[in-house]
Amino acid sequence: MSVNNIKNIDISILTARTGKESFRVMSTLAHWGVNVHGIYFCGSKEKGPIVAAIGGDMFFDDRICNVQSAIKHNILAAWVPIQPFMPDKE
Numbered sequence: 001m002s003v004n005n006i007k008n009i010d011i012s013i014l015t016a017r018t019g020k021e022s023f024r025v026m027s028t029l030a031h032w033g034v035n036v037h038g039i040y041f042c043g044s045k046e047k048g049p050i051v052a053a054i055g056g057d058m059f060f061d062d063r064i065c066n067v068q069s070a071i072k073h074n075i076l077a078a079w080v081p082i083q084p085f086m087p088d089k090e
Contacts, residue, residue, distance in 0.1 A: 009034075010037040011029070011034060011035070011036050011037055012036065012037045012038040012039070012040065012054055012056065013025060013026075013036060013038070013039040013040065014039075014040045014042055014047060014050060014051060014054075014056075014059075015039070015040070015041060015042065016041075016042055016043055016044055017041070022039060022041075026039070038054065040054065046066075046069050047059070047061065047066040047069050047070060048066070048068075048069030048070045048071070048072050048073040048075065049069075049073060051070050051073065051075050052070075052073040052074070052075060056070075056075055057075070057076065058075070058076045058077070058078075059075050059076070059077040059078075060077070060078050060079075060080050061077070061079065061080065062079070062080050062081065062082045063079075064079055067079045
C-alpha cells in the first residue's frame with residue numbers, strides 16, 4: 001500500500017504522552033501527507049471508552065491492558081510490541 005492510499009483514512013492519535021512528545025508523530029504524518037483527524041491526550045486513563053467515544057474502528061497500542069480495554073468496548077485492537085518489552089504494571 002502506498003502512502004497515497006492512506007490519505008483516505010481518518011486517523012486519530014490517542015496518547016498518554018504530552019503534546020511536545022507527540023510532535024514527532026504529527027510532523028512525520030504531515031510530511032507523508034497524512035491528515036490527522038484528531039489528537040487526544042489522555043494520561044493514564046483507560047483507553048477503551050475513549051476510543052469508543054470518538055468512534056474508532058481500530059486501535060493499536062504497545063500496552064496489552066489498553067488493547068484489552070478497547071476489545072471490551074467492541075473495538076478491533078492489536079498489540080504493537082516495542083523493544084525492550086515492558087510488561088504492564090498492575
